[in-house]
Amino acid sequence: MPPMITTPSSTARSSPAIPPMNKEVLMNNPFIETMLSRRSVKSFTDALISEEDLNTILTCGQYAPTGTGQQNYRLVAIRDRAVIDEMIAIHNTVSSKPGDPFYGAPTVVVVFETDASATPVQNASCIIDHMLLAAHGLNIGGCWINGVVGIFQTEAGKALQKRLGVSEEYFAVGSAALGESAAPKRTPNERENTIIRIG
Known part of the structure; x- marks a missing residue:
């Protein structure tokens, strides 16, 4: 049968x-x-999350599954407002929708990968998902931000990447905007x- x-x-x-x-x-x-209750947060306060919570979120990202167990990725946790503003400025030179792609979040974690990995995009995607779930579990707002891909493809973005200590063979796959939500909690859509x- x-x-x-x-x-x-x-x-x-x-x-x-x-x-x-x-x-x-x-x-x-x-x-x-x-x-089941996680929702993307698109409005943040200026309050920084604690170092302990950030470290927990980053560690959860590191424990995400990766193809063949490779750990070639780089997680760049950015809390320097000047650097975030620089990323926003670069975004506004290439995007058809100018504005703050991070929705005012005071912390942005950019995930970089390399073609040396067997599954770089899949790895980074799992890492971001783990970080967002960890953030929600800690009652911290989070949102997947894909705009960093275009930011770090520009010459200005590549120069910034070098200053951040990430070598040129790496490319940005995505990022997690993190912070205290400035809006009421929403019920997930059915x-x-x-x-x-x-x-």
């Missing part, structure tokens, strides 16, 4: 958002609750049923 295949409804918006979950696990597992199950 062929395996049973269930696919998302063509009218996913009117179908159940996600399959039923074990409510006991959801209620008693803080990590599951953290994953997810559509996009799951395909085989068997």
Whole structure:
């Protein structure tokens, strides 16, 4: 007998958002609750997060899975306002949407990778995800910021990268903006049923 295949409804918006979950696990597992309640924060106060919390977030990033276990990446944690402002200025020279791509966050962690890694983009993506989940677990706002890719592709960005101590064979894959949220917590949007199950 062929395996049973269930696919998302063509009218996913009117179908159940996600399959039923074990409510006991959801209620008693803080990590599951953290994953399901995380939202991107796009408005920050000027308050810096503590060194201890930042170190925790960075360490969680370092424990993310990477292809073949390689650790070639560089995590650059930037809290110097002048450097963040410089990145914003570079962004505004290349972006069709000028403004602050970091939404006023006082801390930005840029993840650099290298082609020496087997899966550089996948590695960095997992690292950013781990950092954002850790931040949310610490009640710290976070947002994935992809605009750093364009920033560090410019000549000014490459010069800044060198000043940050990251050699030229590295390229920016993404970043996490971190800080205290300036807006009320939001409930996550309902997810559509996009799951395909085989068997």
